[in-house]
Amino acid sequence: MVFKPLRKQNLYESIANQLLTLIREGQFKAGDQLPGERELAESLGVNRTTLREALRVLELMRVVEKRPGEGVFVRDLEKESSVETLVFRFLVEDGLDNETLRSAFEAMIFIEASMARLAAQRATPEEVDELQKLCAKIEDQIASGENFTDLDQKFHQLIGKLGKSPVLCAIDSTMWIIVKKYARLLHRPEERRKSCALGHRRIVEAIAKGDPGRAGREMEEHLQGALKALFF
Amino acid sequence: MVFKPLRKQNLYESIANQLLTLIREGQFKAGDQLPGERELAESLGVNRTTLREALRVLELMRVVEKRPGEGVFVRDLEKESSVETLVFRFLVEDGLDNETLRSAFEAMIFIEASMARLAAQRATPEEVDELQKLCAKIEDQIASGENFTDLDQKFHQLIGKLGKSPVLCAIDSTMWIIVKKYARLLHRPEERRKSCALGHRRIVEAIAKGDPGRAGREMEEHLQGALKALFF
DNA sequence: TGTTAGTAAGTGGTTCAACCATTCAACCTA
DNA sequence: TAGGTTGAATGGTTGAACCACTTACTAACA
Numbered sequence: 001m002v003f004k005p006l007r008k009q010n011l012y013e014s015i016a017n018q019l020l021t022l023i024r025e026g027q028f029k030a031g032d033q034l035p036g037e038r039e040l041a042e043s044l045g046v047n048r049t050t051l052r053e054a055l056r057v058l059e060l061m062r063v064v065e066k067r068p069g070e071g072v073f074v075r076d077l078e079k080e081s082s083v084e085t086l087v088f089r090f091l092v093e094d095g096l097d098n099e100t101l102r103s104a105f106e107a108m109i110f111i112e113a114s115m116a117r118l119a120a121q122r123a124t125p126e127e128v129d130e131l132q133k134l135c136a137k138i139e140d141q142i143a144s145g146e147n148f149t150d151l152d153q154k155f156h157q158l159i160g161k162l163g164k165s166p167v168l169c170a171i172d173s174t175m176w177i178i179v180k181k182y183a184r185l186l187h188r189p190e191e192r193r194k195s196c197a198l199g200h201r202r203i204v205e206a207i208a209k210g211d212p213g214r215a216g217r218e219m220e221e222h223l224q225g226a227l228k229a230l231f232f
Numbered sequence: 233m234v235f236k237p238l239r240k241q242n243l244y245e246s247i248a249n250q251l252l253t254l255i256r257e258g259q260f261k262a263g264d265q266l267p268g269e270r271e272l273a274e275s276l277g278v279n280r281t282t283l284r285e286a287l288r289v290l291e292l293m294r295v296v297e298k299r300p301g302e303g304v305f306v307r308d309l310e311k312e313s314s315v316e317t318l319v320f321r322f323l324v325e326d327g328l329d330n331e332t333l334r335s336a337f338e339a340m341i342f343i344e345a346s347m348a349r350l351a352a353q354r355a356t357p358e359e360v361d362e363l364q365k366l367c368a369k370i371e372d373q374i375a376s377g378e379n380f381t382d383l384d385q386k387f388h389q390l391i392g393k394l395g396k397s398p399v400l401c402a403i404d405s406t407m408w409i410i411v412k413k414y415a416r417l418l419h420r421p422e423e424r425r426k427s428c429a430l431g432h433r434r435i436v437e438a439i440a441k442g443d444p445g446r447a448g449r450e451m452e453e454h455l456q457g458a459l460k461a462l463f464f
Numbered sequence: 465t466g467t468t469a470g471t472a473a474g475t476g477g478t479t480c481a482a483c484c485a486t487t488c489a490a491c492c493t494a
Numbered sequence: 495t496a497g498g499t500t501g502a503a504t505g506g507t508t509g510a511a512c513c514a515c516t517t518a519c520t521a522a523c524a
Contacts, residue, residue, distance in 0.1 A: 069487035110346035301516035
């Protein structure tokens with residue numbers, strides 16, 4: 001029997017979550033001023049130092065804005081909602097609702113397809129070789145029944161690297177943080193494992209031939225399969 | 233003459249930056265343990281509380297991992313590099329090198345193109361009307377010589393909204409945080425202002441007709457123009 | 465001898481109390 | 495009325511203390 005190692009939540013995390021919830025629920029609206037740190041800390045039954053850590057984090061997430069001498073103000077979550085908020089929610093709240101997860105996966109498909117297109121335009125023959133080798137390694141793991149999630153991620157990241165677009169790669173790895181947890185589920189059924197390997201080969205072939213359109217389409221198809229498998 | 237309001241840097245920001253630099257320069261490598269908080273604080277000539285704020289931020293950026301009872305450890309920046317790091321660098325260091333900026337813009341093109349494709353598939357006629365109205369507003373501002381950066385952002389965000397993909401939107405607004413600063417420069421030359429308005433109309437038309445392929449291409453073209461104007 | 469229980473030192477997490485620097489508004493003064 | 499002063503509130507920073515946890519060493523026991 002396997003137990004899930006329960007993540008101990010820091011105090012500041014609970015506080016940040018609580019404030020985030022209040023803001024989402026509309027108790028504090030965009031532009032509103034939060035109570036002063038001293039007062040807020042007392043209300044939460046926590047020390048000011050700890051509260052400040054939570055506020056600092058919320059500030060970094062652009063949920064809140066601190067103006068020295070004035071106070072702490074709520075920013076427009078709708079307008080400001082950005083990737084950090086998402087990742088934070090995932091890391092702190094330890095989970096996303098199904099809809100958001102699906103949307104994250106969908107976004108990832110577009111990003112990976114873009115990376116594949118770029119790779120087809122920019123990869124050198126040596127780099128394509130590297131990709132081929134990685135494919136072979138993955139196929140070995142698949143054949144031997146091992147879990148190949150890590151290598152799978154490596155494959156996708158390598159394609160990103162060949163596309164020579166560091167920011168796209170950064171976005172992609174952010175998505176992987178979220179998706180990786182579920183990827184292990186995807187890599188279990190035998191048929192999916194095989195179709196996965198096949199998909200990889202088709203993508204690499206398109207990149208090798210320098211055909212961006214096809215590379216993008218193959219990647220989309222490859223990931224659409226995974227998306228469907230995940231949500232049914 | 234316009235003065236740039238100088239952002240006062242908090243102490244914790246300087247510290248975070250300094251540590252980030254040390255890690256990037258390889259003084260601390262992946263897996264290394266940082267000195268204890270007490271020792272590190274003294275070395276930096278700063279209070280432990282302040283140091284802790286910096287470390288908390290670096291932890292959120294996934295640059296560093298805190299293990300209670302053990303210490304603070306450096307994570308693998310290469311593997312972990314994600315969007316948060318990027319935005320943080322932009323916000324804290326107050327600037328990005330040209331190459332990263334270009335890459336961010338490039339990524340944005342792909343994301344916006346994907347959003348346009350989705351919008352063409354998912355937007356209702358009423359929503360397209362909204363888009364048309366926004367176009368008209370922007371054209372007014374262009375004609376009157378005003379700065380239309382905010383409305384321009386609104387236009388692109390609305391397309392994202394019509395695509396019904398919240399995560400893609402979140403990523404996009406993250407990119408806007410970075411790009412917006414430079415957008416104002418782009419919106420000055422008269423010819424660019426006009427071609428911008430024209431581009432918008434073409435995009436909306438493709439979305440109205442429900443043609444994802446064309447919507448994507450129009451959006452790419454529209455933004456490629458801006459990219460070229462920015463980088464020659 | 466080998467294992468175990470206990471202990472001490474070091475770590476991050478949290479609290480408390482004070483002081484600094486900035487902002488704003490109310491108030492006084494010329 | 496215009497302009498300066500002052501004071502209260504805000505976030506920023508400091509220092510010291512204690513807690514909970516991890517680790518490694520040590521001494522006692524079987």
